[in-house]
Amino acid sequence: MNGTDVQFAICGSAGDGTIAAGDILKRTMALMGYKVIAFDIYPAEIRGFGKCISRVRVTTEQAYSLKHQSDVLMSLNDAHAIPHVGEVRDFGAVIYDNAPIARLPEGGHVSAHIRPMQLPYGVSFRSISDRATGNARGRNIVALGYLAGLYGMPAEAFHQTIANKFATKPQAVTDANVRAFEAGYEAAIGTFKLDDVVMGSPLHRADGARAVMMTGNGAVVRGLMDAGIDCYFGYPITPATTIMERLAVEMPRRGGRMLQTEDEISAIAATIGAGYAGARSATATSGPGLALMAEMLGLGVMAEVPSVVIVSQRGGPSTGMPTKTEQSDLNMAVFGGAGDARRIVLAPTNVEGCYRCAGLAFELAEKFQTPVIVLLDLYLSNRYETVIPPKENPFEPKQATGPQGPVFRRFELTESGVSPRAVPGQAGGVHTITGLEHNELGRPSDQPDNHVAMSAKRYRKLEPATRYPGLTTIKRFGAAGKVDIGILGWGSTFGEILEAMFEAENEGISCSAMKVVMLSPLPVDELEAFFADCRVVLVPELNHEGQLATLVSGTLGRPVVRLPRATGAPMRVDEILAEVRRLAAETAAAAE
């Protein structure tokens, strides 16, 4: 990548202000006009001294994921940072506190682990903070100031972010933090910089549009709000809770209604109830909640009621690893529940996609009268990216409803499979919907012909969804035409796939990548074309079985190479790259 591409990793224990320092750093970088991708990892426990890492990648050109190597590691706690020294690239920097409070055992200092090609900077954050503010609490901000000074970043931008961050606190808090920052900054000025990390200036867009920084969940909230959400029902569960928390703030200001229900069954039940009554309604949950919702989703399919379900996956099965990421609920999202119950499932691959999918989910749910699941995972829900907000609201307002004809056939067997819909309150539209199989009028029926016709209708009506305007349901990247290696991916992992694909291309490997955003119904024609173009198709994903691999190879009847990884952490670019290299060597050997 030309231009600036620097990844910072700040590592400490809970209570060191690690995440706070990372937050100020990424916000300042975004404010300056850089592109930012950032992801924090923190322990599951609320209290204690678990490890926190904040990784911030700052670029001038579009990046797609974090890098597997960082350029700079800043340690606020050596015991936690030592295992991460290895992720710093050669000629990168390791910055640490050379006078930590506790006496560390032999080998307990991060400095003892720095490799010869990595460049160390020992700074006494603690005493600098003491001198500047009268206590050591500002140690993380001193460290941040040092980092800013070392790489020549403008201090004023940081001052502004610091002031924003502490806006609700007394002025003295902001002042003390600015003093700590300045002291760290000054300490860096006299330092002889040894590493080769360079921060070029940010590129500004020709149209002057300013990027904002958002998480995947934040983008979901914006998408739901811009699409005019009327009702939200939810039950707290990591990593989806922040969606409900933000909607609780925003919806009442705009006439929407947010209700915290007694469980996920009632959340989806009320979402579907509100959908039946004509509202744009949504709920959000994670895997365990989706499991509870399965029966209701079936009702939504059978009774043809619009609803939107946001699912942010985490480590499973069962309670699993609530604060770790995983992509293991694809099967449940696509197939979960009783009977032949096809629904629409969307899996955005980046923060911008979260915004689009969440908003368009309402349109799809209404147009196709069905539940729509938007599948994220913890890594996508919580990672920050800079995005350019759309100039105009891209979403369509609610579709008109109303009975048609002298006899209102709510489930009329039309060519498209979509039937006219009326909502309670509309005259002439009185009807009853049910989870029982029913005839065109909605009356229970278990006649064989009727069941066959109604099942076919419920499948048929979803087919055009794969070509829905304004929605990227599937997309190919990199070389067009015949290639040796195709990499197929979905969800949060696709950023790493793209990074690996571009690196492989640079190495001369013939490859290209395809993302599947619509997992149900699958855009089969595009997938067929991709498979026809690739000698082998590799499917990297964050689960144990290879769920997308099974879905696609089962649907197309074609072989795939699986790369399933379920460690709880995001996929590593170098792991995908190694597999691509191996496959490339294999195909080359086979061709000889």
Place this chain on the structure above:
Amino acid sequence: MNELLKPVYLEEKLEEIRADGHQDYRSRSLPTWCPGCGYFSMAEGFTLALKKLGRSAEEVVVVSGIGCASRFPFFVNTYGFHTLHGRTLPVATGVKQANDALTVVAVGGDGDAFAIGGGHIPHAARRNVDITYLVFDNGIYGLTKGQTSPTSVLGFRTSTSPYENGDEPLNPLMMLLAYRASWVGQAYAGHPHHLADMIAEAIAHRGFSYLHILSPCVTFDKTTRTYRNLNMQVRDLPSGYDRTDLAAAMGEAMKVDHPALGVFYEESRPTLADVMDETARKAGLSPVPAGGE
């Protein structure tokens, strides 16, 4: 001539029924219940109540679960949602949240309400969702052909309690009072006119109203909750009864051997919609909190 001896012609009788208007609320589907089932009184009572309240059919939504009682929406000519076993209340809550103007009536059996759906009742009651919940309690699972329910009496022999039920039955009225339902009443399928009045009153109440309806399952219960037994057991609430006295209501609810018919308890407090409006008002007054991403 003696009134009773006057011949009644079907056509004339039908004309009379049509003219009355309450049949407008009935759908063209005939109920599929067993002849003699207590549920017929609900179809009649409900339509009479809507007539009395003058609600138009399209502004009424009946939400039900699964069971014989829950088949109800198919037999009335209002909007209806026949949902899942036990999920009546949360679906009804969603309908009401979407549109305050609708009259929402939730209907279910004792199993639907107190076994599989028991977890939802306290929350609908405490939030005071402005809906009416009609539970038809026959002390048995009718639709699945006669298994023990949470309100089956001790000693009742069913297909799943072949050696007699030994589980203490629930007391729904005490539960609903404890959950702070803002209107709690009891009616009996064998007294259809009283039932119709009670349904009308329950619907007219602003807030969560719970009407418990004792209803015989003539097919699967020949021994306990029969018309014959209930006719002997039911009674009126004592004269001078104060329906705003929660402790008195609890006392009456405890007398399970002689169930009282009438309004046990009534109070006026903010509904869920009121709370939502108040929240919107408070939100409008406070500054935009940070963290919009």
